[in-house]
Amino acid sequence: xxxxxxxxxxxxxxxxxxxxxxxxxxxxxxxxxxxxxxxxxxxxxxxxxxxxxxxxxxxxxxxxxxxxxxxxxxxxxxxxxxxxxxxxxxxxxxxxxxxxxxxxxxxxxxxxxxxxxxxxxxxxxxxxxxxxxxxxxxxxxxxxxxxxxxxxxxxxxxxxxxxxxxxxxxxxxxxxxxxxxxxxxxxxxxxxxxxxxxxxxxxxxxxxxxxxxxxxxxxxxxxxxxxxxxxxxxxxxxxxxxxxxxxxxxxxxxxxxxxxxxxxxxxxxxxxxxxxxxxxxxxxxxxxxxxxxx
Amino acid sequence: xxxxxxxxxxxxxxxxxxxxxxxxxxxxxxxxxxxxxxxxxxxxxxxxxxxxxxxxxxxxxxxxxxxxxxxxxxxxxxxxxxxxxxxxxxxxxxxxxxxxxxxxxxxxxxxxxxxxxxxxxxxxxxxxxxxxxxxxxxxxxxxxxxxxxxxxxxxxxxxxxxxxxxxxxxxxxxxxxxxxxxxxxxxxxxxxxxxxxxxxxxxxxxxxxxxxxxxxxxxxxxxxxxxxxxxxxxxxxxxxxxxxxxxxxxxxxxxxxxxxxxxxxxxxxxxxxxxxxxxxxxxxxxxxxxxxxxxxxxxxxxxxxxxxxxxxxxxxxxxxxxxxxxxxxxxxxxxxxxxxxxxxxxxxxxxxxxxxxxxxxxxxxxxxxxxxxxxxxxxxxxxxxxxxxxxxxxxxxxxxx
Numbered sequence: 001x002x003x004x005x006x007x008x009x010x011x012x013x014x015x016x017x018x019x020x021x022x023x024x025x026x027x028x029x030x031x032x033x034x035x036x037x038x039x040x041x042x043x044x045x046x047x048x049x050x051x052x053x054x055x056x057x058x059x060x061x062x063x064x065x066x067x068x069x070x071x072x073x074x075x076x077x078x079x080x081x082x083x084x085x086x087x088x089x090x091x092x093x094x095x096x097x098x099x100x101x102x103x104x105x106x107x108x109x110x111x112x113x114x115x116x117x118x119x120x121x122x123x124x125x126x127x128x129x130x131x132x133x134x135x136x137x138x139x140x141x142x143x144x145x146x147x148x149x150x151x152x153x154x155x156x157x158x159x160x161x162x163x164x165x166x167x168x169x170x171x172x173x174x175x176x177x178x179x180x181x182x183x184x185x186x187x188x189x190x191x192x193x194x195x196x197x198x199x200x201x202x203x204x205x206x207x208x209x210x211x212x213x214x215x216x217x218x219x220x221x222x223x224x225x226x227x228x229x230x231x232x233x234x235x236x237x238x239x240x241x242x243x244x245x246x247x248x249x250x251x252x253x254x255x256x257x258x259x260x261x262x263x264x265x266x267x268x269x270x271x272x273x274x275x276x277x278x279x280x281x282x283x284x285x286x287x288x289x290x291x292x293x294x
Numbered sequence: 295x296x297x298x299x300x301x302x303x304x305x306x307x308x309x310x311x312x313x314x315x316x317x318x319x320x321x322x323x324x325x326x327x328x329x330x331x332x333x334x335x336x337x338x339x340x341x342x343x344x345x346x347x348x349x350x351x352x353x354x355x356x357x358x359x360x361x362x363x364x365x366x367x368x369x370x371x372x373x374x375x376x377x378x379x380x381x382x383x384x385x386x387x388x389x390x391x392x393x394x395x396x397x398x399x400x401x402x403x404x405x406x407x408x409x410x411x412x413x414x415x416x417x418x419x420x421x422x423x424x425x426x427x428x429x430x431x432x433x434x435x436x437x438x439x440x441x442x443x444x445x446x447x448x449x450x451x452x453x454x455x456x457x458x459x460x461x462x463x464x465x466x467x468x469x470x471x472x473x474x475x476x477x478x479x480x481x482x483x484x485x486x487x488x489x490x491x492x493x494x495x496x497x498x499x500x501x502x503x504x505x506x507x508x509x510x511x512x513x514x515x516x517x518x519x520x521x522x523x524x525x526x527x528x529x530x531x532x533x534x535x536x537x538x539x540x541x542x543x544x545x546x547x548x549x550x551x552x553x554x555x556x557x558x559x560x561x562x563x564x565x566x567x568x569x570x571x572x573x574x575x576x577x578x579x580x581x582x583x584x585x586x587x588x589x590x591x592x593x594x595x596x597x598x599x600x601x602x603x604x605x606x607x608x609x610x611x612x613x614x615x616x617x618x619x620x621x622x623x624x625x626x627x628x629x630x631x632x633x634x635x636x637x638x639x640x641x642x643x644x645x646x647x648x649x650x651x652x653x654x655x656x657x658x659x660x661x662x663x664x665x666x667x668x669x670x671x672x673x674x675x676x677x678x679x680x681x682x683x684x685x686x687x688x689x690x691x692x693x694x695x
Contacts, residue, residue, distance in 0.1 A: 020533075023544065053529050058370070069533050069544065074526035076373055077535035078366070079396050085363035089370030089378070090526075092354045093328050097374065097526055115366075118359035271356075275349030282350045 018042040020072050031225025033184040033210030038067050044194040056097045058087040062138045064104035064131040081111030084119045105132040109145040120174035123202040124267040133212040141215035152219045167207050172260040177202030179260035183209045185232040202266045313451045313478040318343035320455030327353035328378040330367035335419040336475040337409040340381040361386035365393045372404050375525040381407035395434030396536045403462040407471045409478040412666045421666030422475035424640040430470045431618045442470040442618040444588040449484040460498030476590040512543040519562040572615040578628040581610030583678045585636045586649050590668050597671035609678045622652045633685035638669045
């Protein structure tokens with residue numbers, strides 16, 4: 001895609017229509033990829049014509065968790081690791097809302113890992129955007145469940161020796177109806193992937209590989225933010241991970257795009273069908289009390 | 295309706311119920327339309343009843359993956375504008391504490407039922423205890439306001455569950471309903487007819503934002519100290535966070551703004567104590583010994599008082615129904631003329647610690663039990679009798695020390 005067509009398709013989208021001006025300037029570090037992911041999300045929301053009043057964004061704790069505050073929507077910045085659980089309650093109670101979760105690799109895969117696998121299994125209509133920067137940025141750059149092998153962090157001074165998660169493989173194995181991955185370098189592709197996730201009738205898991213330049217990049221001598229983003233481009237797989245060791249958890253190759261899509265029944269609709277059956281059974285029992293209640 | 299049905303109609307409200315079943319019915323009567331829970335003894339019957347009861351009234355029941363997810367989903371549903379509840383026991387109550395603090399800080403109404411069992415840790419899952427009194431008040435980190443209600447009968451579980459919702463909604467706060475395993479699984483005949491009389495605060499409904507978006511500040515309170523909440527979809531598009539926040543809902547660490555907003559939060563119950571406070575004082579007017587206790591221990595104390603009075607011993611009962619904030623003035627008044635105060639409780643001294651604090655230096659006697667066996671009426675009566683006799687030996691009656 002040329003630069004011209006990218007600009008053309010973006011023309012009618014003004015990100016400022018979806019941001020809270022009173023929250024600017026934002027607090028992300030220079031070179032952080034999270035802003036790119038946020039822009040792609042809002043672009044997807046715009047192209048789908050989702051009403052801001054009906055948009056609910058739930059986020060956890062960490063750099064990614066802070067993004068909800070910038071979005072001009074119904075936004076909920078909740079406890080560490082729990083945004084999927086909060087969002088489950090919100091989406092079940094209010095099926096008229098469009099519920100999006102923004103989370104990070106630590107929030108989603110470490111402290112919130114149980115909620116992720118069960119959200120995938122339950123398949124409630126939700127879109128989970130996990131921004132994977134391989135590090136706990138907010139707390140000063142500690143190792144995370146997705147930190148590549150041998151990467152230096154503030155708690156792995158000689159290099160990470162723990163194997164890292166392949167989040168998309170995990171989500172797929174847990175039964176997520178929609179699984180996809182994209183890098184921040186390919187903004188239109190990222191936007192299209194998020195759009196497909198938002199349109200999916202069940203649970204959609206979208207992993208965004210994004211760069212933490214200030215803390216992770218600097219500790220690992222990965223160059224400037226531009227160099228880190230360009231490294232994503234040099235291959236179909238993000239080259240930031242190319243020199244890592246193959247593990248059962250994550251292979252060297254991190255494919256991008258839509259990785260899994262199934263049409264399993266959506267939980268909310270399935271629940272409401274079951275609830276209607278209970279209600280009609282209760283009505284029958286009430287009409288015929290001698291046979292009904294025990 | 296035929297003649298027979300007409301005659302029987304008033305009795306139709308009589309039900310044979312267990313405490314946990316009454317809790318489920320009370321929740322539905324109060325307008326609860328969302329429940330998220332996780333199986334745990336001895337509270338699971340509440341979830342089981344609501345899994346069938348909520349769909350019948352177009353509500354939602356969901357069994358979540360763990361205790362933390364349960365309270366998170368409950369707060370999420372309440373943020374969506376739906377009256378919501380979870381139920382658990384000690385281990386689950388411990389796990390819920392961080393998010394309970396979130397609900398207190400962000401002022402999200404919700405009801406948390408904690409059926410107390412033996413502790414610490416896994417403890418005695420099928421045996422009663424009253425060991426979560428202090429956790430109900432101080433369980434989450436930092437300073438925050440909380441309401442905890444302590445019913446002592448099946449009927450009271452029903453009415454206090456309704457009152458819990460009314461207080462939670464009108465005061466924008468989490469409310470804990472705290473009762474022990476015995477009354478949870480006790481089965482009694484109860485009448486559920488006069489629900490209207492148990493509304494804690496007028497209406498029992500949340501105050502919703504109205505007026506133009508530009509003029510709305512999500513945490514700017516009215517004279518009553520309670521900010522109006524905005525319903526998602528109503529056009530206000532506000533931010534809710536567990537970070538300390540300003541009136542506009544956005545995070546702040548500005549000392550003056552934190553002082554003002556957190557200060558308002560921490561004192562917001564002060565002007566609503568008439569609606570919050572609730573207690574039962576039985577025979578305290580002439581009592582030489584006042585027994586202070588809750589739950590199943592209060593049921594035993596009521597019998598003990600009858601036994602004492604038959605023997606000519608003037609013994610009374612003060613039972614906090616609202617446990618937190620503690621009904622301090624009422625306790626001071628009820629014990630003003632008493633020569634001794636006795637606290638029987640199924641823990642090692644949580645309620646007696648609070649009673650000592652409220653009564654400022656007065657000696658407080660206690661019976662502490664933590665082996666899973668309820669304290670018997672005879673034990674309480676015996677101790678009360680010895681307190682009456684020893685206080686008589688110490689000097690003439692009627693002079694409080």
